[in-house]
Amino acid sequence: MADYVIKTNQLSKIYSKNKVVNSVNMHVERGKIYGLLGKNGAGKTTTMCMLLNLTYPSSGEIFLFGKNPKKHSDEIYSKIGSIIETPGFYENLTAYENLKIISKIRGDFDPYTINSVLKMVNLDQHGSKQFKDFSLGMKQRLGIAAAIMHSPELLILDEPINGLDPFGIKEIRDLLKRLSREFGITILISSHILSEIENIADVIGFMDDGVLIEEISKEDLHDRLNKFVEFEVSDIDLALNIFKVLELKENEDFTVSGSTIYLYTHLSLRDKFNALFVNAGIDVGKVNLCEENLEEFFTRFVSNN
Template structure:
């Protein structure tokens, strides 16, 4: 599998302030790459640099095996994109907007336009101008425009904003189908972690312009992610027993009543018995596993284990 997007120490400064710092990431052909980070983390700026809409201050970008410079443009014909909020000619219909897009892309296939609209389930709106579309319908149209020309790479910035839960699931299915059946490569940014977890092959995590980690979902799922969640009102006493009686140091105090225990050498029953013998009330104790959201938050904030 070849790398079709690669950045090397990519950096961007605005007015002397770095908003993206030393980012090196690699996207393999045919995979769905989930780009995760809080709002303002630098995701959109990186995507704009990949599309040559913003010029890097330092570092290099390689797309489809070629280095990108300030004048590069031919490679853009192989990319479909949504950056921030999709803009259309509001007085025109969805079909008219996509025909114009295909015209300036040099792509002449009206059947593909109809297929793209059907794919995102924008049907029965033939005579309706875009100005009368809901936010969710405009988002669907943006996705349709990005995929009409069957590009090799899709760069989608928060593509499910404005969609209801049913719409999110439908678009998730579309993205998975494009990756599996058309072998498209997708770079999708989001702060909706559960949505990325369902479809991504690899995730890249960014915070305040700093690239924190790049990891495959298979690797993440293969890691030891089980833990025991203890809920008790005797938090300090429970923490003392865990550390001093059971010799457990690998745990994290989540809030005023919840402790997560990552130690695997003792069973749930052993822990319960020790707490009960110490006269500590247990509201609940359950074995759970770390979700992508938990992992993401730990990477962003740092795992603060009690010691």
């Protein structure tokens, strides 16, 4: 039986008669990275705010670590770290000094712990640098350091890679994977950057217009991505005549763009099709077996639901 750190039942939120989260049934398994994927305005942040008790559900149930947070608030939320919106720190203080203030407010100040988390997020080499001089990636990593300083079991992160350059995105990606794999932290991360969710998540929840359409494991996702064969040919008209003789239908079995044919059916016969082209005197510059990316899948998936 699955051990769910987060489970919701028909979770909904209504603002001024507008249902921004609509009957969401979410299942986040312990030790996994769960990517909540959706366009801006899909309801991701509102869902996370309800999980963190920052806003109240209009209806539905939330269970965290198998318990009702209304009845076990102190126990549950002490085991959660989060970043919702941009973390706020003192501009003229160093990373250590900022974390020291946070830990003293919590009542758990420990220099060893602070130095350990700074090393974990690769900020231990910037001891004298003030926060105002940090790159955006460094600021996000400090936010994560603050969120994990009390050794949480669950990390909830809303758009932590938004606005980062490719190097900063890689830093955050590698850090989150390490937190999950080495320290067993369960991570719920939202993003509208599809490629990054695909790179990091074990399970992806597809959200659109307040609805959690489906939760798909990465393994199942790749089985469901459309595959196709790309033929780049020297004589497109002759190649299409061959397809017509074989009774392949345009827009059903294949599509055409310039001198390239995209075949979506009979993929196992691609070598035979290639041989037919060559025997007909057609030069074949490219034969590729391809797979749609997550963005293409998401667009198709949402439009069909």
